[in-house]
Amino acid sequence: MPFSEIAIDQIRSLGESKLIKQISDWLGPVTPAYPEGMGDDCALLPASKDLMVVTTDSLTFGQHFDASVSAKQAGAKLIKRNLSDIAAMGAQPSHAVLALLCGPDLSYSWLEGFFTGIRDCCENYQVKIVGGDVSGLPAGQFSAVLTLMGTVSETRLRKGATCYDYIYVTGTLGGSILSKHYTFEPRLAEGQWLANNQSCVSLMDLTDGIAKDLKLLLPDSSAAAINLEAIPVSADGDMLSKRSGLDPLEHAFCDGEDYELLFTVTKDADLKDFESKWASAFPNVQLSRVGQIIPSSETSKPYLNAATNEVLPWTSGFEHLTD
Amino acid sequence: MPFSEIAIDQIRSLGESKLIKQISDWLGPVTPAYPEGMGDDCALLPASKDLMVVTTDSLTFGQHFDASVSAKQAGAKLIKRNLSDIAAMGAQPSHAVLALLCGPDLSYSWLEGFFTGIRDCCENYQVKIVGGDVSGLPAGQFSAVLTLMGTVSETRLRKGATCYDYIYVTGTLGGSILSKHYTFEPRLAEGQWLANNQSCVSLMDLTDGIAKDLKLLLPDSSAAAINLEAIPVSADGDMLSKRSGLDPLEHAFCDGEDYELLFTVTKDADLKDFESKWASAFPNVQLSRVGQIIPSSETSKPYLNAATNEVLPWTSGFEHLTD
Numbered sequence: 001m002p003f004s005e006i007a008i009d010q011i012r013s014l015g016e017s018k019l020i021k022q023i024s025d026w027l028g029p030v031t032p033a034y035p036e037g038m039g040d041d042c043a044l045l046p047a048s049k050d051l052m053v054v055t056t057d058s059l060t061f062g063q064h065f066d067a068s069v070s071a072k073q074a075g076a077k078l079i080k081r082n083l084s085d086i087a088a089m090g091a092q093p094s095h096a097v098l099a100l101l102c103g104p105d106l107s108y109s110w111l112e113g114f115f116t117g118i119r120d121c122c123e124n125y126q127v128k129i130v131g132g133d134v135s136g137l138p139a140g141q142f143s144a145v146l147t148l149m150g151t152v153s154e155t156r157l158r159k160g161a162t163c164y165d166y167i168y169v170t171g172t173l174g175g176s177i178l179s180k181h182y183t184f185e186p187r188l189a190e191g192q193w194l195a196n197n198q199s200c201v202s203l204m205d206l207t208d209g210i211a212k213d214l215k216l217l218l219p220d221s222s223a224a225a226i227n228l229e230a231i232p233v234s235a236d237g238d239m240l241s242k243r244s245g246l247d248p249l250e251h252a253f254c255d256g257e258d259y260e261l262l263f264t265v266t267k268d269a270d271l272k273d274f275e276s277k278w279a280s281a282f283p284n285v286q287l288s289r290v291g292q293i294i295p296s297s298e299t300s301k302p303y304l305n306a307a308t309n310e311v312l313p314w315t316s317g318f319e320h321l322t323d
Numbered sequence: 324m325p326f327s328e329i330a331i332d333q334i335r336s337l338g339e340s341k342l343i344k345q346i347s348d349w350l351g352p353v354t355p356a357y358p359e360g361m362g363d364d365c366a367l368l369p370a371s372k373d374l375m376v377v378t379t380d381s382l383t384f385g386q387h388f389d390a391s392v393s394a395k396q397a398g399a400k401l402i403k404r405n406l407s408d409i410a411a412m413g414a415q416p417s418h419a420v421l422a423l424l425c426g427p428d429l430s431y432s433w434l435e436g437f438f439t440g441i442r443d444c445c446e447n448y449q450v451k452i453v454g455g456d457v458s459g460l461p462a463g464q465f466s467a468v469l470t471l472m473g474t475v476s477e478t479r480l481r482k483g484a485t486c487y488d489y490i491y492v493t494g495t496l497g498g499s500i501l502s503k504h505y506t507f508e509p510r511l512a513e514g515q516w517l518a519n520n521q522s523c524v525s526l527m528d529l530t531d532g533i534a535k536d537l538k539l540l541l542p543d544s545s546a547a548a549i550n551l552e553a554i555p556v557s558a559d560g561d562m563l564s565k566r567s568g569l570d571p572l573e574h575a576f577c578d579g580e581d582y583e584l585l586f587t588v589t590k591d592a593d594l595k596d597f598e599s600k601w602a603s604a605f606p607n608v609q610l611s612r613v614g615q616i617i618p619s620s621e622t623s624k625p626y627l628n629a630a631t632n633e634v635l636p637w638t639s640g641f642e643h644l645t646d
Binding site for chain 1: 357358362363364365366367368369370371372373374375376377378379380381383385386387408409411412414418420421422424453454455456458459460461464466468470472473475478480481482527528
């Protein structure tokens with residue numbers, strides 16, 4: 001639980017300056033020396049000869065995690081969900097700044113665990129935390145916003161996709177709420193490999209479910225012809241379908257937080273060669289060719305069953321602004 | 324008031340995708356075209372031959388502003404308080420990402436005003452909003468976190484200050500709560516001028532009051548000898564002291580949100596020449612030489628009255644983590 005009723009464990013007993021010093025100690029090796037790191041009005045970063053990428057994402061208690069989640073898992077998740085966006089650009093992560101918004105009853109010992117999770121994850125993926133901000137919220141509330149930067153020479157955008165491209169996904173889909181949404185590894189090496197492969201022409205990550213995200217990849221006046229047998233339903237998706245009574249495919253299409261990569265390969269590519277190179281590079285990461293982009297006069301960019309030409313019923317994924 | 328009881332004015336009626344599209348429309352000219360701007364997993368920024376600076380700061384309803392503040396003022400303030408940090412590095416602002424955390428009852432019309440304030444301010448200071456994130460909070464809550472990047476070739480750090488430096492502040496101090504904390508202009512041109520002036524050796528902005536902030540500039544084993552007559556108490560500081568019964572100097576020392584620059588000039592500089600060049604460059608911006616850094620064996624970095632050598636009683640400014 002992020003909050004404490006024991007006065008001495010509440011961050012209000014520490015005050016802002018001591019808290020920031022403590023955070024710097026907790027982060028240890030992932031905070032570079034001043035002035036690249038903390039301690040001035042801004043962090044000062046080296047010039048970059050490559051293109052830069054930047055993304056921002058938040059983590060809120062009661063919204064993105066609850067009291068059943070360990071502080072370390074929560075901290076790691078904040079970093080990893082941003083890393084998944086960096087992976088989706090084929091980029092290399094570099095620097096991050098972190099804004100904390102917290103009630104005065106936030107638990108000091110919980111926060112230490114949170115930053116331990118951040119530190120371990122940043123060490124693992126070579127991210128430096130170079131600055132941040134701490135500000136107050138009412139008691140019982142906690143949000144953290146991470147802005148993560150990276151560098152890239154070759155990238156692939158969502159809008160690189162065109163008609164007749166083949167659609168691929170990495171890993172398996174669905175049921176991530178059973179464990180994967182904390183245990184996933186962002187596909188950084190895979191994203192960089194794809195951005196440097198001429199056959200791959202568009203790339204994004206799957207965060208709100210393929211049903212919602214694939215539309216963002218499809219060009220205007222197109223549809224996706226899906227080979228349902230190729231959809232890699234995860235074991236957790238299957239397990240969840242037994243509880244929910246829903247089709248396992250619905251879990252694979254509509255569940256959020258897969259953090260897999262979704263990309264397209266140009267129709268002119270040698271698919272067998274591409275897939276065999278993938279298998280050599282990432283022998284432990286499943287690759288599934290799930291369909292193809294086809295022309296369509298519908299404005300809704302529908303998903304069709306490639307075997308029957310019927311429109312698939314799954315069109316929406318995770319929605320962020322509901323109660 | 325940021326929230327609405329009218330269902331059609333609540334952002335939950337819009338949903339996330341439409342809201343993001345709407346935000347992009349509101350921002351208009353300050354959102355660059357894809358892929359530098361919104362629409363992919365990350366924003367894609369050009370390489371930079373200069374050093375980069377990055378800062379992050381938040382704005383929370385009930386904490387940093389209340390229902391008496393217009394939506395436009397709140398939006399502008401979020402940008403300007405980050406710009407003040409960029410000014411304190413002598414840098415030029417360039418790109419920003421914005422994370423919104425908001426309850427489903429957030430008012431659509433209020434949010435339009437908020438983004439109008441952001442747009443006008445970004446146009447004025449040549450900031451591009453290149454991406455962001457929208458996520459949920461419980462009803463009745465609103466926070467926004469802006470991360471702002473910039474470029475700089477010549478900069479001045481806090482730790483550039485040494486013993487016998489002269490201490491300067493721009494503008495006037497105290498009582499900003501009466502109006503200046505919304506109407507201030509970040510000192511961008513002044514910061515850039517200082518970072519390119521050889522006499523200036525350290526630089527920061529004043530956000531929590533000189534009593535708290537000046538300590539961050541003082542090197543170890545030093546104190547600040549303050550010329551109290553030179554402290555530029557603002558008219559609002561004087562007015563507030565009549566209400567509070569406190570010494571106007573206490574308001575000048577301890578009130579937060581001045582957003583002025585605090586810097587030091589090396590003892591070897593020609594002070595008259597420096598001050599006369601300032602007056603030519605910024606005829607409308609008051610410059611005050613308020614004291615000098617002197618050696619001290621105290622670890623607390625005290626402030627002394629230069630005329631009497633007595634220790635001044637004002638040592639703390641705005642504290643962020645109180646109830």
